[in-house]
Structure formats: C-alpha cells, structure tokens
Amino acid sequence: MTQNYRITLLPGDGIGPEIMEVAQKVLTIVGKKFDLQFEFQQALIGGAAIDATGEPLPAASLDMCRNSDAVLLAAIGGYKWDSLPSHLRPEAGLLGLRAGLGLFANLRPAKILPQLIDASTLKREVVEGVDIMVVRELTGGIYFGKPKGIFTTETGEKRGVNTMAYTESEIERIGRVAFEAARKRQGKLCSVDKANVLEVSQLWRDRITHLSQEFPDVELSHMYVDNAAMQLLRNPKQFDTIVTGNLFGDILSDAAAMLTGSIGMLPSASLGESNPGVFEPVHGSAPDIAGQDKANPLAQVLSAAMMLRYALNQQNAADYIEKGVLQVLHRGDRTGDIMSKGMNLLGCRAMGEALIQSLEE
Ligand code: NAD
Secondary structure (H helix, E strand, O other): OOOOEEEEEEEEOHHHHHHHHHHHHHHHHHHHHHHHEEEEEEOOHHHHHHHHOOOOOOOOHHHHOOOEEEEEEEOOOOOHHOOOOHHHOOOHHHHHHHHHHOOOOEEEEOOOOHHHHHHHOOOOOHHHOOOOEEEEEEOHHHEEEEEEEEEEEEOOOOEEEEOOOOOOOHHHHHHHHHHHHHHHOOEEEEEOOOOOOOHHHHHHHHHHHHHHHHOOOEEEEEEEEHHHHHHHHOOOHHEEEEEOOOOHHHHHHHHHHOOOOOOOHHHHEOOOOOOOEEEEOOOOOOOOOOOOOOOOOOOHHHHHHHHHHHOOOOHHHHHHHHHHHHHHHHOOEEEEHHHOOOEEEHHHHHHHHHEEEEEEE
16 A cells, blocks of 8 residues: 655755755655655755745744654755854754754764775774764753853853753653664664763663663663773774763764765754654755755765654665665765765766666666
C-alpha cells in the first residue's frame, strides 16, 4: 500500500535552493521505487523570508512545518543580512524553528566513506572504518541556564555569568533518543560528561546509568569530555554512538565531523517529542559559491536519507539513497569540495543527475 507523507521544504539562502532541488528529485525517484508518495510544500526561512516578509521565520512557515510529517531544511544566511539586528537576522529563523518545534535532540553522524578517506587530515589507518553518531542535547545546558548575563559587582568590576543546569527529565529524554539511536546502530553508547568536577554532570551520569536498565541490549560506557576529545583524535573507531550535553556536544560534534574532512557530505537531524523533526546539512549557505552550480548536494541528499530513517521509519529507502551516493563516488564523480586527482569534476546539477541515474538503474 502506498504511504503518503507531507514534507515541508525550507530551501533558505545561498546554495540552499540548488541543493534542495537535487534532494527533492532524489526523494521523488526513491518514492516511486518504494511506494512512498511525497506531498512537498515549500516555505520561507532566513534571508529569503526577511526579503519577502521582513521576518526570518514567518508564522506561516512555522505553521506549515508543524503541519507536516518532517521538515527538510537546506541552509540560511549570507553577507546581505549580516548587519541587521540579531533578532532580525537569518540565524534567528533557525533558532525560532528549533524552539517552535521543541527540537531538543541533535543527531550528527560522522562516517568515513571509503572513497573519500584521503579527504581526512588524519592518517588513513586512524580513520578507516569510522562511523560515529553524536547525539547532542540542544535546548538546555549552559546556553540557556539562568542566571546569565554580564553583571557589575559591588566593587564596580564586570562579571560574566552562565549557568550549566539540567533537570532529570531533560537528561532522560535526550538519553532515550540516544539509546534508541544506538539500538539502530552497533548497540554501543558512550555518555560524555565532566562528572569529576561538575555537579550537573554527576546528575547526568546518574540518570543515564539509571536509564540504561531500560535498554539492556545497549552497552553503556562513560567518558570525561577532555578524554573524549583526545580519544576522538587518537582512536575514533572505538566510538559508535555518543550522547552529551549542549556545550560538550557543540564542540565534539564538530571535531567528529572533521574526521571525515568533507563538510559538503555531512547530514544532521534535530528531533523533538511530538512535532516533526528537521533534517539539514551541517554546512551553511556557502555564499561564496552560491548561484554558480558548484555546491555539493550530497549532504542535503543524505539529510533526506536521515529523514526517511528517523522520521518516517523507511530504513530500506534510506539505505537505497546512501548506497546510491557511494556508487557515484565509486564511479569517480566529485564536486569541487571533494575533488582529487583523476576524478570527474561535476557541478551541483550534474552531480544530482549522476546520482539520479544511478538510483534509477
Ligand atoms: P559554510 O558552511 O556556509 O561555508 C564554509 C566553506 O565550505 C565555504 O568555503 C563554502 O563554500 C564551503 N561549503 C559549504 N557547504 C558546501 C557545499 N555543500 N558544497 C561545496 N562547498 C561547501 O560556513 P560559513 O562560510 O561560515 O557561513 C556562511 C553563511 O552560512 C553564514 O551566513 C552563516 O551564518 C550561515 N550558516 C548557516 C548554517 C545553517 O543554516 N544551519 C550553518 C552554518 C553557517
């Protein structure tokens, strides 16, 4: 029986529309193969929304996102809007979307593709076979804890304050997402904290350990964040799934991503409790190459695959897209950002066509 899904597309700014066009075509082709019918609806966000409506996230866009099964976002931002006040800048649209959909879990895979192993700055033997998922808490911790601000002390000196705080329920809900993700992978979860120094981390460790009773099939370990940073560079293959708070996750997910050395290849997912999740590439809007048909569309396409896997539970269709991406890379097709000697240099559109051809074969 045909499954119907309503997908909100947010192309945004810069290279966004170019890479979104490829992802939409890929979804349509794969839908036909797996009996999935996609109803696409497009909405404005970021600079494009500011130009059209004066706001980075118009209410109509958020409504459309809420009223769908999943949201596929490209990227926002660009030089044109950099001098606007912060609440009117494109980034405010992204923050508004996360808050409006209650997206508290950010999933960032870092997988070394055999064809791109030499794009990593680390030695081949260190990164070969790396396949890590970082699950980062997104709406709590030190970025949101109160009190926060710059205050003046009794002596007239300025004092900057942020507060790292997590409640038990905040820890448990991100923990649950991470255990579930580990279950879909190799069944190993490493929880990263700083429990030797921070009370908030002691509570984190305690609740994650308690939660592990519900997931006896997942092997849980704990690591201090300083050691985790070191181990990611020393022996990244030891990790399968990592769960951590907002600040540590911000840093570790970028470090893990860079093991792969290719920003144009990295997808991500942000999930909430009841609202639809948002799936987007890790990279930004790349204004330096926008409109020049030079962008790599594969992170956007792999974000669509993540959407199929995590929001729509269509594992086979997700696998099919991921295999298609490997196939074009295996054939030697490359965009500029992942180009190496002897390979075929393609533009964004041609890379999309090459991928679609391999998916149709
Ligand atoms: P960026 O990721 O846009 O670009 C960094 C570099 O990587 C650039 O040289 C760019 O050309 C290249 N690059 C990025 N994606 C690529 C792709 N798919 N194919 C080929 N090359 C690619 O980061 P930046 O330059 O720091 O930021 C540019 C704009 O994007 C800013 O306005 C920033 O605020 C915004 N931004 C948005 C998001 C988002 O939408 N989630 C994330 C990061 C940055």
